[in-house]
Amino acid sequence: MSDSNSDSSNKSDTTTTNNTTYADKRNVASEGAVAVSGDGNNVTNSYSYSYKTTDLGAVQAGVTLAGNVATKALDLTTTGLASVLDAMKASATQNKEIFDQTLKLVGDTNTSTKDAYAKAAEEVNGNRVLVGMGVIAIGLALAKGAYK
Template sequence: MSVLKIWLGWFCAAFMPLYFGGESSSDSSTTATTTTTNNVSSEDKRIVGGDGSTAVSGSGNSVIVTDSGAVQAALSVSGAVANKAIDGAQANVASVLTALTTLGQNNQASFDKTIALVGTSVDKTQEAFKAATEEVNGNRALVAVGIIAIGMMAAKGAYK
């Protein structure tokens, strides 16, 4: 098939509605529909409350306040819980203070023993120093006698 035939076929297809009465017709009428709905509601306005309750009611709402000792009971329970917590805390503080007191007493006893040991060590060191000084002084006399004896022997050997 040639390009010319394809082009001619498409070109002619564009004008086809003219050959077959290509006029269009439409209806321009408008239709409106209205629907009415009636809503009917019923409301239960009964108020239910216990003895000693206070109720307020209006259209669409209601408020009921009932105490019957519930607030007092809740406060009593929270007070009891708080008292137990305080008692437990006091017991813990007392236990910690007892442990710290015992620890302090043990530390004081260890400190006293350490001071006694240091005192004993100082006394023994002083005694040892005193003995060493005495030995050095005693040895000096021996050294002097030895030097004199060596000197005399050297002198005797020199005059022979």
């Protein structure tokens, strides 16, 4: 017989690891672009579509409105300037009338001053005559009294 000693053992270790990750896979793509993102074997496509719309006359209406506002502003400015010019003409006419009246008054005053001076000169000359006649009368009276 034989002696045999054998020891056999099987040992097995199993380890399971679950790796879970979360990633935001949203894409932002501009008009007409294609965006692709991926993680491992998963691929996500994101398409961006552009829709064209018409302005339905909004631009033309805006241009027309701007034109109407500018036209109204010019009309009001023209009316305002016309009113200012009319007021200036009326003021100039009144100023001319006042100036003409002032010149007339100055002329009248000048004439009155001349007349007053002439009258004063006449009175002074007249008074001289009276004084002279009075002196003669006094002289005659004295002479008459001296010869009596």
